[in-house]
Amino acid sequence: MIKVAPSLLSANFACLKDDIEKIENGKADWLHYDVMDGHFVPNISFGYSILKDVSKVTNLFLDVHLMISEPQKYVDEFIKSGANLIVFHIEAMENKEDTLALIHHIKENNVQVGISIKPNTPVDAIQDYLSLLDVVLVMSVEPGFGGQSFKEIALDKIKDLATRRKENSTHYLIEVDGGINATTGKQCKNAGVDVLVAGSYVFNSDDYTQRITSLK
Numbered sequence: 761m762i763k764v765a766p767s768l769l770s771a772n773f774a775c776l777k778d779d780i781e782k783i784e785n786g787k788a789d790w791l792h793y794d795v796m797d798g799h800f801v802p803n804i805s806f807g808y809s810i811l812k813d814v815s816k817v818t819n820l821f822l823d824v825h826l827m828i829s830e831p832q833k834y835v836d837e838f839i840k841s842g843a844n845l846i847v848f849h850i851e852a853m854e855n856k857e858d859t860l861a862l863i864h865h866i867k868e869n870n871v872q873v874g875i876s877i878k879p880n881t882p883v884d885a886i887q888d889y890l891s892l893l894d895v896v897l898v899m900s901v902e903p904g905f906g907g908q909s910f911k912e913i914a915l916d917k918i919k920d921l922a923t924r925r926k927e928n929s930t931h932y933l934i935e936v937d938g939g940i941n942a943t944t945g946k947q948c949k950n951a952g953v954d955v956l957v958a959g960s961y962v963f964n965s966d967d968y969t970q971r972i973t974s975l976k
């Protein structure tokens with residue numbers, strides 16, 4: 761069964777607790793938490809203090825998507841604030857040594873680890889890390905904003921990641937993020953995705969449960 765991870769970026773920040781309860785009651789599997797620093801991406805969202813408060817009002821698995829430069833500098837704060845999964849961008853890393861150190865650091869803290877790739881980054885850029893990852897996050901929009909249109913290039917990457925996983929007996933989940941609705945969600949499902957992130961499709965609706973169900 762596919763997992764659905766509503767992105768809190770499209771929630772009403774003045775009533776976060778209510779919106780979180782609604783998606784939890786609506787059978788969301790994960791809560792996707794988008795962190796933006798105004799440097800790696802041209803937008804600013806929320807950081808670890810809000811994550812800490814969020815973690816106190818939900819039992820949902822907290823999927824933290826770090827769209828920040830130098831993720832190694834801040835990762836401990838997100839670990840302390842209740843992240844269950846930390847996903848960082850390969851484009852934010854300077855070299856292989858730092859990338860491996862960050863992966864191992866997150867794992868040693870008993871938090872799951874993922875790497876994300878932007879639409880123009882090939883799967884080959886993360887080939888060396890695939891066996892170490894719990895999640896690969898394929899961006900189907902340029903990171904930075906909710907409400908954009910799905911880029912089809914993500915479908916080939918999902919298929920490619922599913923093939924590589926089979927060939928190499930690795931275990932990562934394939935997650936897709938950006939422009940997901942019932943139609944694009946189905947395309948991703950057919951390509952072999954495991955986790956659908958959906959922001960505006962879920963939260964710009966009067967019935968979150970119906971939207972989550974339609975993705976499953």
Ligand SMILES: O=C(CO)[C@@H](O)[C@H](O)COP(=O)(O)O
Pocket residue numbers: 767769770792794825827901902903904905906907908937938939940957958959960961
């Ligand atoms: O990481 C991001 C955007 O950078 C996402 O998680 C968005 O928040 C998804 O929003 P929709 O495209 O589903 O509206």
Ligand SMILES: [Co+2]
Pocket residue numbers: 767792793794825937957
């Ligand atoms: Co995201």
